[in-house]
Structure formats: structure tokens, C-alpha cells
Amino acid sequence: MFTFHGRYSRSWSTVENEFDRCFTSARFQSSLTGRQFNVYTKNEAIYVNRIKIPLPSEWKNDWSPRIEVHAHAITGGxxxxxxxxTKDRKRLVFQVGGGTYTWR
Known part of the structure; x- marks a missing residue:
């Protein structure tokens, strides 16, 4: 399993950029191989195709369905x-079908 950087003063912009790169790469691989991959959270990290992206310090997973990504479709969640x-919240929203997502 590959892990992006350590937990050194991570920001949400760092997490978002790492997620974007991992997700784009995994989607490309999926389109070539036809194999699905998963996006999920566990132990204060986001996992994209088994690649660990640590959250910023002090942040926790609140809700974590397993998002299944197929070559040309995605489950929403x-x-x-x-x-x-701080009581702040952050969400990563996946739309059903085309594979688009947004950070909120």
C-alpha cells in the first residue's frame, strides 16, 4: 500500500490535490483494465484504490460509505x-453515474 506524505501540518488543499491525482489515476487505470476500485475512509484517512491519503491533523471520519467506481460509472455517496x-465539517460528494465529485 502506498501512502502520501506523513501527517506534517497537512491542509485540506493538500488532501484535495492528493485525492484528485489518485482518483484521476485510478479512473484511468480502471478504464484501461475494466476493473473497479473503491474509495472509502478508515482511521483518519481516505483510501483511493488502496492508496492512503491522511486527513489533516485533528480531523476524523464522520460517515464513510464505500464508493464503488467502475470503468464508466460510479455509485453515488x-x-x-x-x-x-472546531466543530467544522467537510464533505466529499460523489454524483451517481459519470464519476464527478465535489468538495464541500
Missing amino acids: TLSFFNPK
Whole structure:
């Protein structure tokens, strides 16, 4: 399993950029091989095709369905994160079908 960087003062922009790169690469691989991959959260990290992307410090997983990504389709769903100290929340929303997602 590959892990992006350590937990050094990570920001959400770093997490978003790493996720974008991993997701794009995994989608490309999926379109070539026809194999599906998963996006999910576990132990304060997001996993894209078994690649670990640590969350910023103090952030926790709040809601974590397993998002299945097929070569040309995706199951919809929302991954949710929260910071218990600041009460801030962050979401990663996947739309059904075409594979688009947005950070909120």
C-alpha cells in the first residue's frame, strides 16, 4: 500500500490535490483494465484504490460509505469528515453515474 506524505501540518488543499491525482489515476487505470476500485475512509484517512491519503491533523471520519467506481460509472455517496475541536465539517460528494465529485 502506498501512502502520501506523513501527517506534517497537512491542509485540506493538500488532501484535495492528493485525492484528485489518485482518483484521476485510478479512473484511468480502471478504464484501461475494466476493473473497479473503491474509495472509502478508515482511521483518519481516505483510501483511493488502496492508496492512503491522511486527513489533516485533528480531523476524523464522520460517515464513510464505500464508493464503488467502475470503468464508466460510479455509485453515488458522500464521505463526511469533522473536526471535534472546531466543530467544522467537510464533505466529499460523489454524483451517481459519470464519476464527478465535489468538495464541500
